[in-house]
Amino acid sequence: MSRKEDYPLVSIITVNYRQAAETLKMLKTIADSGYPNLEVIVVDNGALSDKTVAYREAYPDARVIVCKRNLGFAGGNNLGIKAASGKYLYFLNNDTALTSSSIMPLVEEFEKDESLGAASPKIRYYYTPEIIQYAGFSPIHPYTGRNKAIGKNQKDNKEYDCIMPTYSTHGAAMMVSREVIEKVGMMHEGFFLYYEELDWCAAIRRAGFEIRYIGDALVYHKESASTGKQSPLKSYYMTRNRILFMKRNFALPQFILFYTYFTFTVLPKELLKNTVKARFNNLKAVVNGFLDGLWRPA
Structure with a gap:
């Protein structure tokens, strides 16, 4: 039987912004991943009170960083990066739910190829669990500033159960190696909210690393729980x-x-x-x- 230490340490980082109930639900799904060597970091962003006890009831070993200022998505995740010890850092929105394949396929791909800098799993909608939200991104068009989420709103018929290059990870669930962060730096905090992962991936590619979609991995996403779909x-x-x-x-x-x-x-x-x-x-x-x-x- 393999020991915990036989697996690379993965640091799960999630940012909560006044959505403690969602974060608690997400933390309870971490055990479903089955990955044996984890550290879990909750950045409580713009916190009105200290909910460390509640978070640790959901995941006993969670490390909680209480930040009274709202630093945004990038700033909150950067706080988590500074606290993380893992070889790989897994950034998960607090409105996601993990499955038995959420972590291991990503780690295996990183361990096989040192050129891999960042990766995301297949993401399906939590409330319509057979429908895909993300199976990779097409490139940003240089004149329209638009791209497409591959597979979006399609029923998952296993067509995207593959590994392929992608223009960008998805901010709801993305794994990045520590080596990449040491070379490229952390997320640009000037964005505050949205586009951080696209910008980060552009920097990762410029540094010579690859970005991939890992279709054997799966995460569910409730989408826009913090900001609202039309806010x-x-x-x-x-x-x-x-x-x-x-x-x-x-x-x-x-x-x-x-x-x-x-x-x-x-x-x-x-x-x-x-x-x-x-x-x-x-x-x-x-x-x-x-x-x-x-x-x-x-």
């Missing part, structure tokens, strides 16, 4: 950070073409859609995100 907060950061990502990762001529497209195609469409649906707070958030994305330094 002004999400509208603001998705708008601002799309612009910021393009500014940081594409050459100036490409960015100018992207910004022209965004200004005269995407922005009018978003303004019209939110006006027709009387989502005036979202409308304001889109405008503010557009302006802040233009002027915010990369």
